[in-house]
Amino acid sequence: MSTTHTALDREKVEEFQGLAVAEAAAAESAACCYLGDVLGLYEAMAGAGPLTSADLAARTGTHERYIREWLANQASGGYLSYDPHERTFELPDEHAAVLADPDSPAYVAGIFPIIAAAWASADRAADAFRTGDGVGWHEHDPRLFGGVERIFAPLYRHQLVQDWIPALDGVHERLTAGARVADLGCGHGASTIVLAEAYPASRFTGFDYHAESIAAASKAAAEAGVGARVGFEVAAADSFSGEDYDLICLFDCLHDMGDPVAAATRARRALADDGTLLLVEPQAGDDLADNLNPISRLFYAGSVFLCTPSSLAQPGATGLGAQAGPSRLLEVLAEAGFTHHRVATETPFNLVLEARP
Ligand SMILES: C[S@@+](CC[C@H](N)C(=O)[O-])C[C@H]1O[C@@H](n2cnc3c(N)ncnc32)[C@H](O)[C@@H]1O
Incomplete structure (x- = not known):
């Protein structure tokens, strides 16, 4: 026309x-x-x-x-x-x-290297649109990995221990007494380290399939002085090691996975009977019509370049997307066999979900 x-x-x-x-x-x-x-x-x-x-x-x-x-x-x-x-x-x-x-709760400068990485893979994304193939998280411009750490770390430093953990049933008390914790898809380990600093009686293992991120996380834990209680291992979320965890966390990574139900199922089996799953995902409503705002726009852009291609590159190729919304996320947890699941709290940027086996 x-x-x-x-x-x-x-x-x-x-x-x-x-x-x-x-x-x-x-x-x-x-x-x-x-x-x-x-x-x-x-x-x-x-x-x-x-x-x-x-x-x-x-x-x-x-x-x-x-x-x-x-x-x-x-x-x-x-x-x-x-x-x-x-x-x-x-x-x-x-x-x-x-x-x-970087210590301010309002700090967002980590977005600039992420934007640079998105542009660096723009032509690759165009090919993926035509073929339907995925682009693995590990295949992106390396500026992505440090940028993600920088953009999320302020949220973890200012909200995780202060607001998100207390919103979960009995988890603060358990971490204070001494708990075993797994952090799946931990990237550079920012969330793992924040928890380890806050709960000195607990032990933590971060898992991520991306070896370079695990190396960076180990270095960061050593620099933060928590290396003795925090380990990091290269592992996919549907096959990580260990049993009887008191808490298993997934911070902004479930939607990047090819088979979120398989990852959540493995997490349920690895939890102690009275353990808790903490799932943190980007804030979103259930319907696109709920999400026509600048924050969701930013998340949808990330989803186009990073999250959806990452999922489509893995077995399962679910393509949950970074704006799945609470109903779809709770459905994934139910499909994984969790009997109790709820939205525990939310912020302008995040949904915080709790699930129990
Ligand atoms: C958006 S980043 C979040 C990293 C970290 N949780 C944080 O909040 O800073 C997503 C992470 O999920 C990891 N990932 C993607 N698919 C995975 C899988 N199947 N198993 C384990 N990790 C995975 C990526 O390597 C990446 O580190």
């Missing part, structure tokens, strides 16, 4: 064109944000007050001409404030909490 010959509502065309241009500006600027992250520009601006381009270049060992252009991009996006008289730029403290402080 040629839109030139169709009677279009010009106002609506212009309105949507404005939106499309603003979105393109944000999308291309994400590559500038990536530079701000890898070159330490946000970090150098945090708490520094107003800086000229020459100041920032000197602080970061970069070239002023490039920095001047970068600053202009960031100021036009509202990331930085600009004083036209002094020609200085400032990263407000509230923005530094989002872009430059």
Whole structure:
């Protein structure tokens, strides 16, 4: 259909064109944000007050001409404030909490390497759309793995022990007394390490099928000083070792698996009779119509490039998707034979589910 010959509502065309241009500006600027992250520009601006381009270049060992252009991009996006008289730029403290402080609960800078990794596999994704083949998690640009750790770690540091564990029946008491815990699909082990730091009487094993992630997790546990109580093993979630666990966790990984029911079934069998499964998944409603918002949009994009291809690359090829929603997730747990399962709590970013054998 040629839109030139169709009677279009010009106002609506212009309105949507404005939106499309603003979105393109944000999308291309994400590559500038990536530079701000890898070159330490946000970090150098945090708490520094107003800086000229020459100041920032000197602080970061970069070239002023490039920095001047970068600053202009960031100021036009509202990331930085600009004083036209002094020609200085400032990263407000509230923005530094989002872009430059990994300890802040609002920190989201880990998204930039994830976006870079998504672009790096865009042509591969196009092929996968045509063939229906999967793309394994391990096949992605390596910037993905550290980015995922950085984007999720603030949630685990600020919510896991404070809100999610207390929402589960009796689990805090059990971890305090000393429990055996498995963390499946643990990636770089951020969740495993947070739990180990909070519960010194408990022992933890993180499992992931991706050997490089397991190596990074072991290193991180040693650096955090919890290596003696935390082990990491390369294993798929449907065949990990050990029995009689008090708690088995799956953080943002069940939907990446080819056969989520097989993984949940193995977890049920590996739990003690009175053990608990903790399943954390991205926040979503059951219907697409519930999910037409910016957070779900971000998750759907990740699902297109990373989660769904990962699942389709594995035996089972279920393709649950990162926005499965609570009803579908509870169904997976029921199919795996869990008799008790419920949504224990939720946040704008996560659904926290509890299941018992
Ligand atoms: C989105 S990442 C989450 C990592 C980690 N749980 C976190 O929250 O930071 C998904 C993880 O699931 C792992 N994974 C995917 N399929 C798996 C499977 N069948 N068995 C074990 N791990 C798997 C990937 O290697 C990846 O580390």
